[in-house]
Amino acid sequence: MDYTAHLDDALTRLHEEGRYRTFIDIERRRGQFPHAVWTRPDGSEQRITVWCGNDYLGMGQHPTVLTAMHEALEATGAGSGGTRNISGTTVYHKRLETELADLHGKEAALLFTSAYIANDATLSTLPKLFPGLIIYSDSLNHASMIEGIRRNGGAKRVFAHNDINDLRAKLEADDPAAPKLIAFESVYSMDGDFGPIAEICDLAEDFGALTYLDEVHAVGMYGQRGAGVAERDGLLDRIDIVNGTLGKAIGVHGGYIAASAKMCDAVRSYAPGFIFTTSLPPVVAAGAAASVAHLKTDAARREAHQTQATILKTRLRGLGLPIIDHGSHIVPLIVGDPVHTKTISDMLLTDHGIYVQPINYPTVPRGTERLRFTPSPVHGPREMDALVAALDGLWSHCALNRADLAG
């Protein structure tokens, strides 16, 4: 058996399809976000501006967060040293879970080492708790939800993205007595569009289904206290299980669910991905708790975030660049060809010190290859000017399509 030949085949396929990923090595500079240093493969360095990070609010450099982390390191050291059950539960974990439960208006919250594993572990455990559970899953749900739903071979129905009629038809087609759960997102990260939360909650009520809402691209950024889109829309109490991340707008690391005390207790007790893994380092929990607590009162930061997104979209649209705008903070700019997308990304980085990663198939459909910008409160007018000018020049240079200027 020639294992190396198989590996060669697998890697060659990616190169041939233009999907082979090369990681860009960067280091953001604390206090100077979104500025960073790019270390090239040859070891040379270049100053760059990051335009594709998911630290949406710049909380990763917030003094309150960093002070909490320095203090936790001083007080208790580096790692937790154990699983949650065996010496790995600390006051930092408990405090963070309390903050998160309060944020979402739920009885309890449960920390995981990432939002990926929170989705995967929770969604794969729910069929153990509700035998015969049917999971209705939006077709554009994140990979972690898909993996969790697939894991134990339980019943699933994939409904067309944001299509309430298709979801209703699928709910109607199933046994009314079967336990059901609808899994969806509040903000889909590649187009930046919102899920129809209220309509899905209505359907869930009609059909006696649980609701599972992934708010990873919304937590910290939407709602009066930053609980997400469900809070903004006054729907917190209609969501049974919220999934969130501490690694994007919160600026640190880790993931969680928030739900009823019994739901969290049962998932805690039955999910291997929660039970058999070392808990988050106290230093991470401390930073995340400080960030969540801070963001509950920092509505100005959320407003600045939306303002920056609006300005960028307005300016790009003014130049006729084909952005997608669903009113969220994510600004996708369609190039529509994998080679062009990569070329523009490379030129932005090398010639302009602007870092935005190309997004290609299969992350997005073929023909919609794009650059995905994530403006934030730490992107000032100078960075915005530089980006807009660079894109305008490259669009002309590469003779790319512009949208209808009246659009």
Place this chain on the structure above:
Amino acid sequence: MDYTAHLDDALTRLHEEGRYRTFIDIERRRGQFPHAVWTRPDGSEQRITVWCGNDYLGMGQHPTVLTAMHEALEATGAGSGGTRNISGTTVYHKRLETELADLHGKEAALLFTSAYIANDATLSTLPKLFPGLIIYSDSLNHASMIEGIRRNGGAKRVFAHNDINDLRAKLEADDPAAPKLIAFESVYSMDGDFGPIAEICDLAEDFGALTYLDEVHAVGMYGQRGAGVAERDGLLDRIDIVNGTLGKAIGVHGGYIAASAKMCDAVRSYAPGFIFTTSLPPVVAAGAAASVAHLKTDAARREAHQTQATILKTRLRGLGLPIIDHGSHIVPLIVGDPVHTKTISDMLLTDHGIYVQPINYPTVPRGTERLRFTPSPVHGPREMDALVAALDGLWSHCALNRADLAG
């Protein structure tokens, strides 16, 4: 559908079987390991000594590790802000992967957010790279390996724990032309016994199988530079994929595999659990890299660790307490009854300030319920005396069996 009733059922089952877990809330004190403070549910505090942590070498409080973490926080902030592909690869991640590849004598290493997800993601991705792959799995492999092997429904054969003859029989029964992989551990954490690495490597060679070795309970602790048991036994080059953790003896957080450059590249490119998740915070990578680098030269710490384990085992055996001793650093003390185990654990904590979590079914077979001690270089004679005296007293008080004193 009464979802709450289902949750009640699931939780009641655990209570009835004596398997419901209550997390103990502790905070270790940096510079005073293994001492910690236990916060009781009523908020009152008690000083305790931790005897069941997996920070086996006390690296979680090592100044070199903490300095590296403080510096990374100052330099680059809290989180990474992205997946490895989209703005989440930093010099800290690259440096750590280089340290780990060097540690295991491999071309490359690949970081994951935990060793759990490293096992799960790698083992579930290998069948995509090697179509028709049959995975031979030790019956006592960790939950994360079991989950990864089960995930995609690939072919698997579970062989009796450490049973070379059973493994050979299963290899012989399969198509000689099929791609094969043998997945096992170097130290099994509940009994502290070693896997027969050399014999398994011989079989792998005979049958053209890949070897996958989980060294999470050995990395940092065994071998000249702390690469694990495979290094100690001179077998590094016979292992195709090593899995390790940064959350136990390394004292920080995260997990990894080390393997050939092509293997790491292929797993990196095809594993959803690697691709679609925020990378480890730079501060965690910085601390782990400092710890791994330090441990490469700190053989004295490894010796002190083994010495402490030997002393504890000798002293407990001298009192006739029924320990399991396979020559590793893990010291399981069999109680043999879930209620007694819990009672002794509670009395140790409340009356003696000694924290050791009870280990019950299904983590270990019924009738072998135990306390599992993890002595370390930071446990001094005073802590050892207190533990031994407390156990001696409790064993008499509870009229528990003592082993043959001559044994």
